[in-house]
Amino acid sequence: MPRVVHFEIAADNTERAAKFYGDVFGWSINKWDGPQEYWLVSTGQRESYGIDGGLMKRMDNFPGVITIVDVESVDESAEKITAAGGGIVMPKMAVPSIGYLAYCRDTEGNIFGIMQNDPTAE
Numbered sequence: 001m002p003r004v005v006h007f008e009i010a011a012d013n014t015e016r017a018a019k020f021y022g023d024v025f026g027w028s029i030n031k032w033d034g035p036q037e038y039w040l041v042s043t044g045q046r047e048s049y050g051i052d053g054g055l056m057k058r059m060d061n062f063p064g065v066i067t068i069v070d071v072e073s074v075d076e077s078a079e080k081i082t083a084a085g086g087g088i089v090m091p092k093m094a095v096p097s098i099g100y101l102a103y104c105r106d107t108e109g110n111i112f113g114i115m116q117n118d119p120t121a122e
Contacts, residue, residue, distance in 0.1 A: 002070055002071050002072075002077075002114075003069065003070055004051065004067045004068065004070075005051060005068055005069065005070040005115065006051060006052065006053055006054065006061075006067070006113075006115065007041075007051060007053035007054075007066065007067055007068065008053055008055070008056055008065070008068065008113070009021075009053065009054070009055050009056075009064065009065055010055075010056055010057070010058040010059065010062060010063070010064050010065070011055055011056070011057065011058060012057075012058050013029060013038060013055040014039055014055050014056070014057060017039075017055050018039050018055055021041065021055075023041070027040070027041050027042060027043050028041075028042040029041050029055065030042075030055070032070055034095075034096060035096065036056075036058050036101035037056070037057055038054055038055070039054060039055035039056075040052070040054055041053040041054055041055060044082050046062075051061060061089075062089075062103075063110070063111055066103070066111055066112060066113055067112050067113070068101070068112070068113035068114070068115050068116065069112060069113065069114050069115070070115055070116075071114045071115065071116055072116065073116055074092045074100045074101070074102050074114055074115070074116040075092065077102075077114045078091075078092065078102055078104070078114070081104050081106075081114075084107070085107045086105055086106050086107055087099045087102055087104065087105045088102060088103075088104055088105075089103040089104060089105050089111055090102060090103040094121040094122055095115075095121060096121060096122055097119055097121065098115075098117070098118075098119070098121060099115055099116045099117045099118040099119070099121050100115070100116040100118060100121055101113055101114070101115050101116075102114050
């Protein structure tokens, strides 16, 4: 069964947001060495209950917080989403060395992400 595996928080100033969440919750937040500005958020020990996330630049028409659901196939899940009355907001894209990601909208207008694990993604 697909599960929520990641969250993203949008920010106008990612450095300020990283400092805020680090100061308030003690989260470890480090800039990702990838093709886009993105900060990885560790909310605790891997063995403990909970999920980690990221901070990203705010985008027009995107909410402040997004949940990411782990799926076997982004393509198959996108087909199911559209067949069920949802939509694709941002099509499938590679996240280097991580996998494939697409952003979708449910029938109520909420945006969420679907992520397919694939370390060979480029």
